Amino acid sequence: MAEVNLRAMALSARAAGRKLALLSTDQRNATLLEIARRLDAVGEELWEANRADLEQARAEGISPALLDRSTLTPKRVAAMAQGCREVAALPDPLGQEFDGRLLPNGLRLAKRRVPLGLIAVIFESRPNVTAEISSLCLKTGNAVIMRGGRESLRTNGVLIDLIRSACEATGVPADAVQLIRSTDRALVPELLGMDDLIDLVIPRGGQGLQNLVRQYARMPVIYGGIGVCHLFVDASADIARSIPVIHNAKTQAPSVCNALDTVLVHRAVVKDLLPPMVAALNASGVKVLCDPPSLAALEGASGIQSDLVAPATEEDYGREFLSLVLSVKVVDSLDEAIAHIARYGTNHSDGILTNDYANAQRFLNEVDSAAVYVNASTRFTDGGQFGLGAEVAISTQRMHARGPLGLQELTTYKWVVQGDYHVRK
């Protein structure tokens, strides 16, 4: 394995980033379109690299799900190209000026949007992330160092070569986009210690990766992607219309962070809601873990599949299932629902289903999550759905940006102050 000089890599990325940041919107977009063209025309080299990655991964016994996520197909590569074109078509956040004012003393000031600098992104599997992150960073004038999953080392290597040649062909310094071409685990702590060179780290992965970053990172980090999501069915909810929302939140994409994990049910509607809700979920293969009162409400109900209903344990609350499993708990009041979410949630996406205006407002005010919902599926927490165009991650931290991180969230600002030889009195 080649030795990687991370400091040299970061220094060259910073220098390239300073140049990238000063290029025009058209130049940065031209690079994204060139990447898309090259992805559309990609040759045998990519398929060969992906086959070799998959072969090794299979030999190492990775899960079928991970194997699937690591597999490239012509359709997936076409989607990567399309993603680059879509990012190119989005408005450029750089150079936007806001909060501008003319001060009484004649100084003119405004905040101007500029790139964050050098971003490090650590992600697990899914080689399409390589193109996605590259395009978002190039668009926003940020240099980036990526570290992908070991399952995709060769595939990511071919993709980064393609992206870097597209940069060179369009006048963007290739060193603005870098990949750590090594699976050496010691490199991650080393990377996370380089707070003098790296402005932001984004870990895109599970709890293990996030804990590692929490332990070693000395620079700002945007954590995200871990969502224990709740829907509270209030006493006044429209039961018939609530069930499709719950079903959608759980089943539309069960393996992602905004998928539903726990339904809280007001005691007043337990008997009306639970039998048809569980029958609908069971029919889609969802296993429902119930507290004693909700179990009792299911007794003798029709459409329930006994192998898809089980008692919930304490550990089933505050658990991110990422699969067709859901926990249910009966609560006595809105207050109890809000307290449960405060205790077990991850401040990602939580909602209330209700027809009561005051309860809707209280829920929006008092639940402290990146996205709070009234009468909608938690699955909407997504850059595309929110109209941001594209997202690099979904933040569950409080600083800088919460929820979907779009292009604007990959920028910062500087104060631009223009005077006429002004002195402070």
Added chain:
Amino acid sequence: MAEVNLRAMALSARAAGRKLALLSTDQRNATLLEIARRLDAVGEELWEANRADLEQARAEGISPALLDRSTLTPKRVAAMAQGCREVAALPDPLGQEFDGRLLPNGLRLAKRRVPLGLIAVIFESRPNVTAEISSLCLKTGNAVIMRGGRESLRTNGVLIDLIRSACEATGVPADAVQLIRSTDRALVPELLGMDDLIDLVIPRGGQGLQNLVRQYARMPVIYGGIGVCHLFVDASADIARSIPVIHNAKTQAPSVCNALDTVLVHRAVVKDLLPPMVAALNASGVKVLCDPPSLAALEGASGIQSDLVAPATEEDYGREFLSLVLSVKVVDSLDEAIAHIARYGTNHSDGILTNDYANAQRFLNEVDSAAVYVNASTRFTDGGQFGLGAEVAISTQRMHARGPLGLQELTTYKWVVQGDYHVRK
């Protein structure tokens, strides 16, 4: 010394903060006005505590400057009260909604400003900071844990008691405002490890404190307050008007972070600028450290005080003087000036003095500091001067906020999404 249970303190602060965050603007302002009233009526207890602090500090041999900063006077206490009234009078950032839109599918969404949560502020000396931070945090609905300088332990103790009683008297849970009443150094690393309870740390102090925080903090940090500030005098600058700007930037408040540290002089104006500039600075007691070409330009000039001119060493560039000392360097071009600032600056406040429009724009575009100036003193980088009303610190990091941190920068947002039983397609 009493043992301090930091976790218990943080848990009670978080719980109090959740209540504080839901209080109305009027309630939070009423607390600030009550603090001001109590400061105006403060009794012997405060002066006694301050005398005891000063006596101990003197016995421990602290510097006269630090002793002065730690000394309370009726005038300083009145200024603290006035500060609380001014913060009360500022607009409330909480609850503001922005970036709102109605999506094509009928979902209505907006970002709503909410408190950051629990903030820890570590500061050195100056007991007025206790009232300042408390009022800014109460105004923005944030709970706060403060750790002040050992020189002000008793004084801060009396102030925090006053602030907490004012909270209780006005219906704000007193535990929202806490002070670590101990000088035990081990408490700081312990505090910095509590990333599950503390949302943000703000270290207000010198390089030593910042390094400590960098080493131990596992939560987000806003660093600030270290400014190596530059003014570049371009070939086209109006020399007569540049000198007062340089003089102001260096002498108006030499001990603060936005004070000027280095003047870069275009070679074309060295002879015209330097003799009168150095004479003016010397006349105010400023020592000027010169590179060889600027030293040569001073030969035989009138008004120069030979004890206030010396050769600069390499260490005099990139140095924050915080006193009446300034370094000077001659450069051949705007490019060289920009490169010098990129290499030696701290991305705080840097400016160009020029009458050339294109050079002014290039400087604004290419210098990557929190505040970039054309034809103005770096001393303007200040929440009050920028019209933000009050500031908790001046950030030199890139995430979340750059430059002066006002009330708005002590908040975050949540996405508020309102639907009609919407499901994602």
